[in-house]
Amino acid sequence: MTHKEYLLIPGPTPIADEVYEALGQETMGHTDPRFTKIYKHAIDLTKELFNTDAEAYVISGSGTLAMEMAIVNTVSKGDRILVVSHGYFGDRFIPLAQAFGIEVDVLQAEWGTQVSLELIQQQLKAHTYKAVTVTHVDTSTGVVANIEQLIPIVKAANALFILDGVCATAALEENMGKGYGSEEAKIDIVLSGSQKAIGVPPGLAIIAFSEEALAARQDLDTVPAYYADINNWRNVMDNPSNYFATPPVNLIYAYECAMKIVLQEGMEARIKRHENYGAAIRRALNAFGMTPLAKEAVAAPTLSCILYPEGINDVEFRAKLAERGIIVAGALAHLAGKAFRIGHMGSVxxxxLEHAICQIGEVLEDMGHKVTIGAALKAFRQVLTVEV
Structure with a gap:
């Protein structure tokens, strides 16, 4: 497929030709044995990605639906959760939980930084929490959470660890079978969407539960949900010929194809590739006088929030880039107009990325900002040469 433009936003991300081809196949009936075989394989690949022997769900919806499924199936009205937020999307758990009568405490980082571990430990000692939510990569700030250190702290407090992996899944480690610090310190829930590092068009909610999280669901007996109740999906995930709600057949084709690509590359290689791309693109843009919001120690491998140099108009900059076929996203909240966000994940x-660097440099020149494109490309390539 000829790409007329390059979608370098925090998601959706560029789609590989093989995935487009899978998406465009003739639609089968949702109970056709040929389709149910594909659907079951897609679910099994999801469990393989997260390294879980428990349960995984792949259904029509978005990452926000997966967030709701994580909360409503484990936490009941009157319970308390702790939201560890590194930006706008970490904060989204607040109104979501409150909509179900759940008590919420929040630890919010200054944008571009991580919440301190000491502060989290103090909060966990001060109250009893049913669950703690952490956004692995916050797409508003480009900050990555340090789950290696967070998981042991949360599990020591006997809380469920809920990981929002929407902008991290298939690019960072989210290993539900791994003990982080101890055998008992594991991720309880990973939730995600199809349209970011997995590299599928939007439309799928993806979520995996540990045995401990499943036990929490059973303890609740009933939940204030119907479509989002995992008990209504269990028979379908075990055997997709069963029916609860019509699955998005063509998206499942595409998802199965993308998951095969992910696992064929291997997570170790994908993690390294994304780390390299993130560091390289930030180094290159820094050569243009652009400053990443997040310092490198906490910067995400999947996307970056980049502060403009003095005198650059955000709307004009992004419009000029779009005319050249490079689509980037504006910043959110108080950073709107002061920064842009660029994705570097999935099949990119x-x-x-080198083409994008050149186009960004030329737009900056058009806007009267003196840059050296060759220096930015050199910085980009040096990181890849050293790190590969």
Missing amino acids: TATV
């Missing part, structure tokens, strides 16, 4: 390649 080094060649595409």
Whole structure:
């Protein structure tokens, strides 16, 4: 497929030709044995990605639906959760939980930084929490959470660890079978969407539960949900010929194809590739006088929030880039107009990122900002050469 433009936003992300081809296949009936075989394989690949022997769900919806499924199936009205927020999307758990009568405490980082571990430990000692939510990569700030250190702290407090992996899944480690610090310190829920590092068009909610999280669901007996109740989906996930709600057949084709690509590359290689791309693109843009919001120690491998140099008009900059076929996103909240966000995840390649760097440099020149494109490309390539 000829790409007329490069979608380098925090998601959706560029789609590989093989995934488009899978998406465009003739639609089968949702109970057709040929389709149910594909659907079951997609679910099994999801469990393989998260390294879980428990349960995974792939259904029509978005990452926000997966967030709701995580909360409503484990926490009941009157219970208390702790939201560890590194930006706008970490904060989204607040109204979501409150909509179900759940008590919420919040630890919010200054944008571009992580919440301190000491502060989290103090909060966990001060109250009893049913669950703690952490956004692995916050797409508003480009900050990555340090789950290696967070998981042991949360599990030591006997809380469920709920990980929002929407902008991290298939690019960072989210290993539900791994003990982080101890055998008992594991991720309880990972939730995600199809349209970011997995590299599928929007439309799928993806979520995996540990045995401990499943036990929490059973303890609740009933939940204030119907579509989002995992008990209504269990028979379908075990055997997709069963019916609860019509699955998005063509998206499942695409998702199964993308998951095969992910696992064929291997998570170790994908993690390294995303780390390299993130560091390289930030180094290159820094050569243009642009400053990443997040310092490198806490910067995400999947996207970056980049502060403009003095005198650059955000709307004009992004419009000029779009005319050249490079689509980036504006910043959110108080950073609107002061920064832009660029995705570097999924099926994106080094060649595409180099092209984007050149176009960004030319737009900056058009806007009267003196830059050296060659220096930015050199910085980009040096990181890849050293790190590969």
